[in-house]
Amino acid sequence: MSDDLMNAIHWNEDGLVPAIAQDATSGQVLMLAWMNREALAATVAEGRAVYWSRSRGRLWRKGEESGNVQRLESLRVDCDGDTLLLAVEQVGGIACHTGRAHCFYRELADGAWVVTEAVRRDPASLYGGEHE
Ligand SMILES: N=c1c2ncn([C@@H]3O[C@H](COP(=O)(O)OP(=O)(O)OP(=O)(O)O)[C@@H](O)[C@H]3O)c2ncn1[C@@H]1O[C@H](COP(=O)(O)O)[C@@H](O)[C@H]1O
Ligand SMILES: [Mg+2]
Numbered sequence: 001m002s003d004d005l006m007n008a009i010h011w012n013e014d015g016l017v018p019a020i021a022q023d024a025t026s027g028q029v030l031m032l033a034w035m036n037r038e039a040l041a042a043t044v045a046e047g048r049a050v051y052w053s054r055s056r057g058r059l060w061r062k063g064e065e066s067g068n069v070q071r072l073e074s075l076r077v078d079c080d081g082d083t084l085l086l087a088v089e090q091v092g093g094i095a096c097h098t099g100r101a102h103c104f105y106r107e108l109a110d111g112a113w114v115v116t117e118a119v120r121r122d123p124a125s126l127y128g129g130e131h132e
């Protein structure tokens with residue numbers, strides 16, 4: 001990606017920008033993760049979502065373990081350049097590492113967080129181990 005394209009983005013003090021992934025067909029919000037310059041360049045070059053994992057401190061190609069790759073359909077930046085929006089084809093229909101379709105599976109109802117989304121696949125079968 002050119003410097004102009006990179007410089008249009010308002011990177012935070014850690015050199016990161018939040019990236020929202022949504023399903024390109026349904027518009028469903030799938031997850032929010034982070035990108036640095038390298039992750040964004042890789043996302044565009046490879047046509048799939050590549051994030052920066054803050055806890056692991058390395059590039060994270062979504063689906064690298066689970067196979068649940070996010071194929072990039074379009075990429076947008078918001079008005080003031082501090083949020084990215086990826087429209088993706090979610091391979092496997094599962095974005096969340098809990099085995100659910102998306103990460104926003106808890107909804108406030110009657111003063112409690114209520115789980116509203118079913119687990120589509122046991123995370124143990126996605127990640128083969130002890131996963132929360
Ligand atoms: N697969 C996911 C995953 N899918 C969606 N998300 C969301 O993406 C956000 C990532 O932003 P963060 O900076 O908080 O991520 P992180 O804390 O650095 O990453 P982890 O330490 O949580 O793995 C999380 O907060 C979740 O809401 C996921 N966060 C982490 N993972 C892990 O990524 C690894 C690879 O998974 P696949 O990409 O599916 O193969 C596995 O270890 C997964 O547990
Ligand atoms: Mg996290």
Ligand SMILES: [Zn+2]
Pocket residue numbers: 031095096097098102103104
């Ligand atoms: Zn999740």
